Amino acid sequence: MRLLVTRPEPGASRTAAALQAAGHTPVVRPLMRTEPLPWALPAGDFDAVMLTSAAAVRHAGASADPLKRLPALCVGEACAEAARAAGFAHAEVAGVDAAAVLQRARDFGRVLHLAGVERTPVTVPPEVALTVCEVYRARLLPLDDVPALDGALLYSQRSARHFAAEWARLGRRQGLLLLAISPAVAAAAGPGWPRLRVAAAPNEASMLAALADEGL
Known part of the structure; x- marks a missing residue:
């Protein structure tokens, strides 16, 4: 899958490496600095x-x-x-x-x-x-220069709200898989997402496990 990594650096690069190791293609676009x-x-x-x-x-x-x-x-x-x-x-x-x-x-x-x-x-x-x-x-950053995506990883309530607003601004509402680190983060992204998964525990290992549970 081509997955959007929204967390700030230096965590974004670590997440990208973990996704690559699991066979995915990370697209690193931090939404905060x-x-x-x-x-x-x-x-x-x-x-x-x-x-x-x-x-x-x-x-x-x-x-x-x-x-x-x-x-x-x-x-x-x-x-x-x-x-x-x-x-x-x-x-x-x-x-x-x-x-x-x-x-x-x-x-x-x-x-x-x-x-x-x-x-x-x-x-x-x-x-x-x-x-x-x-x-x-x-500081919030715009979501620009984004290729076609299969999913996005969301790590905080603030970045989830910002992602939803930026995604709407870009007019990109296809069948994206949202993977949230917690129920509160999932709620902050708002309604209407066709595919939404919440990690079983609020850590990155559980987020990657949720991808595996999807058969991805």
Whole structure:
């Protein structure tokens, strides 16, 4: 299959390699580009760090070094792996989304969230004293120069909404297979897609398994 890879770099290239290894033809067109923001550690002590994307780990940079002795509560295995590689000594997969991680954060109390500017609104439990530091921004990119496709891989609610808008702008509504990393991402793409699959777990291995389940 010729599959559109919409995630930002450096993840897009890793996904393309995995698709090639599985016999597919990747078409890499990231729909977002992440860029760091200047930030500084706020005053006070914290019991844990909340990380909701690998981009936050990457763009936090050396300013996050004093936090690396703290437990890092991560969304998904990819984020946790990035945290460990960056030197966080106690990085755990605390949930599949920010809401789940905040439930885990109830065991810690004072939590610093290294975040992007654009975030899905969530309810913070009253037991959690959450401080947010915005360490990166994700800018949306147009979907241009796209060949005929068999499917598209969608990784976030924001990029799914943007993909749907760009696909409509291009007038390309053929029998495309959409492969979403989670039910929330699938919902964000909107109705009317003739073929839609949701990964059994919110990770890339499950997305590739869903392709295999389709006999592809």
